[in-house]
Amino acid sequence: MEHVLEVLRSARKAAEEAEVFSVSSRATTIQFEANELKQVQTRESSSIALRIFREGRIGFATASGGGGLETLVDMAVETSQFGSPANFQFPSSQGYSEVCVFAPEVEEIAMERMVETGKELIARVVGHTPGVLCDVQVTRGTSSISFINSQGGEGRYDKSFVALGLEGILVRGTDMLFVGDSESSCRPDFIRIDDLVDRVIWQLAMAREKAAVSTRLLPIIFTSQGVASALLSPLVLAFNGKAVLEGASPLKDRLGEQVFDKRLSLWDDATVAYGVGSYPFDDEGVPGQRLPLVTDGVVTNFLYDLQTAALAGTRSTGNGQRAGGGFPGPAISSLVLARGDVSFQAMVEDMKEGLIVEQVIGAEQGNLLGGDFGGNVLLGYKVENGEIVGRVKDTMIAGNVYQVLKELPGIGQEARWVDGTLQTPPLYCSHVSVATEGG
Numbered sequence: 001m002e003h004v005l006e007v008l009r010s011a012r013k014a015a016e017e018a019e020v021f022s023v024s025s026r027a028t029t030i031q032f033e034a035n036e037l038k039q040v041q042t043r044e045s046s047s048i049a050l051r052i053f054r055e056g057r058i059g060f061a062t063a064s065g066g067g068g069l070e071t072l073v074d075m076a077v078e079t080s081q082f083g084s085p086a087n088f089q090f091p092s093s094q095g096y097s098e099v100c101v102f103a104p105e106v107e108e109i110a111m112e113r114m115v116e117t118g119k120e121l122i123a124r125v126v127g128h129t130p131g132v133l134c135d136v137q138v139t140r141g142t143s144s145i146s147f148i149n150s151q152g153g154e155g156r157y158d159k160s161f162v163a164l165g166l167e168g169i170l171v172r173g174t175d176m177l178f179v180g181d182s183e184s185s186c187r188p189d190f191i192r193i194d195d196l197v198d199r200v201i202w203q204l205a206m207a208r209e210k211a212a213v214s215t216r217l218l219p220i221i222f223t224s225q226g227v228a229s230a231l232l233s234p235l236v237l238a239f240n241g242k243a244v245l246e247g248a249s250p251l252k253d254r255l256g257e258q259v260f261d262k263r264l265s266l267w268d269d270a271t272v273a274y275g276v277g278s279y280p281f282d283d284e285g286v287p288g289q290r291l292p293l294v295t296d297g298v299v300t301n302f303l304y305d306l307q308t309a310a311l312a313g314t315r316s317t318g319n320g321q322r323a324g325g326g327f328p329g330p331a332i333s334s335l336v337l338a339r340g341d342v343s344f345q346a347m348v349e350d351m352k353e354g355l356i357v358e359q360v361i362g363a364e365q366g367n368l369l370g371g372d373f374g375g376n377v378l379l380g381y382k383v384e385n386g387e388i389v390g391r392v393k394d395t396m397i398a399g400n401v402y403q404v405l406k407e408l409p410g411i412g413q414e415a416r417w418v419d420g421t422l423q424t425p426p427l428y429c430s431h432v433s434v435a436t437e438g439g
Contacts (some may be wrong), residue, residue: 003069007050008148015052015059015080019090019149022048023325027141027161030114035122035132038113044264047325050076058083060327086312093152096280096287100273103187106140106160114138117193121166122272124197129170129204132179133188133438137165138271140188145279153285161184163420164193166200175210176379177391178359179203181225184420195416203358203379209390211382213436219354219409220397220432221347221383226357227337227427230375234368234401236251236267239293241319241330242291245312248311248401249298258297261408263340266294268303270318270333273303277334284320284328291317303330337424340411347410347428349386355434356381358387366398374398374433394437404429408435 004020009019024046031038038287049062050072059080061072118136125134139162148157167180183191222230234283236333242251251259270288271277284306292300305320305328321331348356355377362375377395381388405427412425 004048004146004148007048007069007072008150008286011052011076012041012150013048013056014073014077017053017086017090017150019147019153019284020048020052021051021147021322021325023143023145025141025143027112027139028114028136030111030118030136032118032122032133032134032136037115037118037127040115041205043369048072049322049325049327050247051327052076052080053086054080054353056086058086062325064325070286078095084307090149090151090306091153091285093154094258094287096155097271099271099280099288101160101186101278101279101280102142102158103160103274103276104184105188105341106162107142108306109140109162109188114140117164121164121189121193121197125168125200125204128201129168132170132204133169135165135167137163139163145283147281147283147285149285155281155285157280159279162186162188162191163276164191164439166196168200168204170204175393179202179207180359182419184276184417186276186278190274200425204386206356206381207379207391210414211390211392213355213382213392213395213434217431218434219351220429220434221344221351221354222415222427222429223344223354223356224359224412224418224426225425226380227424230357230360230373230397230420231401231427232422233334234371234373236332236335237368238371238378239302240314240365241270241302241308241317243306243369244302249302250369250371251302254299255302259295259299259402259406260297261411262297263411264294264297264405264408265292265338267336268317268319268332268334269291272334272336275334275417277332279333282316282318282320282328282333283322284316284321286316286318288318288333291319294335303332305330332421334420335422335424337415337422338411339413339415342410342428343412344412344414344426347412347426348383348388350428351383351386354383354395355392355395355432360397371401372398373401392436393427396435397432399429399432404432
């Protein structure tokens with residue numbers, strides 16, 4: 001912490017206001033490829049970022065690895081000549097609510113145990129489907145985050161991280177089947193290995209047979225992973241305060257309007273216990289909170305950092321985050337989509353003909369700002385007369401989130417975390433465009 005104070009003191013001599021943000025992390029990863037242990041790697045990283053207000057403009061500089069601190073102030077001063085106007089205040093001293101994001105036992109997880117976990121995952125999947133080649137990643141890590149500014153604002157917290165990733169490929173002649181899923185949390189006992197294996201084995205079982213669909217509008221059930229894969233990106237962009245401010249978000253003039261199905265509620269929550277996206281304060285020192293974005297279908301809030309909020313004439317929502325320790329911008333912490341009252345099985349049984357979508361690739365290539373989604377279905381299954389009959393190949397889907405989420409036949413009653421930052425149930429959508437090579 002002493003070097004952070006040193007940078008702040010030095011910056012105060014050259015600027016009216018200053019803020020120093022520091023993050024250091026250490027992570028160990030065990031990697032398996034094609035069922036074999038590939039590598040064991042431990043990485044350490046650290047960075048320090050300085051933001052100043054000088055002559056009414058923002059200057060910014062960053063250094064990694066603990067080096068370059070003596071030139072950090074000089075670089076920030078230099079960039080301030082071309083910086084944006086400084087029209088916000090750094091947060092002053094305040095108390096932060098306790099948010100549980102650190103489990104000390106993470107540091108005690110032995111590498112041998114991580115290796116055994118990887119071997120167990122592979123053995124169970126291969127035991128179900130001989131011939132499947134599994135890639136597994138087991139990661140544990142910790143990080144320390146701190147900030148201090150010239151307004152008296154100051155904070156520090158530690159965070160832990162555990163993650164399991166399991167991907168499998170099954171090659172039969174010219175046919176390639178890809179399956180996979182993951183689990184992550186700040187706390188080891190929140191990682192459900194059995195659930196992870198069960199989900200991948202279910203994918204393999206449902207994909208055993210092949211099925212064909214025709215090119216037309218069909219109902220689609222997006223599994224929790226499918227929601228993250230296809231629908232998440234355009235929604236996150238739409239609620240970003242920067243996109244709203246710039247007029248690029250379709251929701252820019254729709255605050256207080258009902259845009260989505262009345263049963264759909266969505267919120268961003270930085271206070272979820274042991275959530276990998278949780279924090280007591282964001283990367284600018286603003287307290288994290290549970291922020292409603294959609295309430296019973298009505299757009300209720302957008303995500304703001306300090307600068308974007310000031311330009312929009314509002315307050316930061318505690319969503320200022322720095323990718324790789326860089327300049328802050330509005331971003332989600334943990335998104336939660338409220339559960340509904342329909343079971344997954346009931347959704348399937350309701351379908352005369354339709355698709356279940358698990359994974360889409362290329363979904364971020366369309367007009368995301370307009371709410372469009374689409375791409376190739378990497379993993380999906382056809383439903384006929386209320387039963388899953390097999391995996392679809394060479395199939396694409398396309399749609400618009402505002403159209404498909406306006407009226408939903410069903411919202412699932414079972415929800416799960418995907419990639420540690422989105423908790424969502426399956427969503428049953430009535431009309432989505434489906435196209436296949438055979439037509």
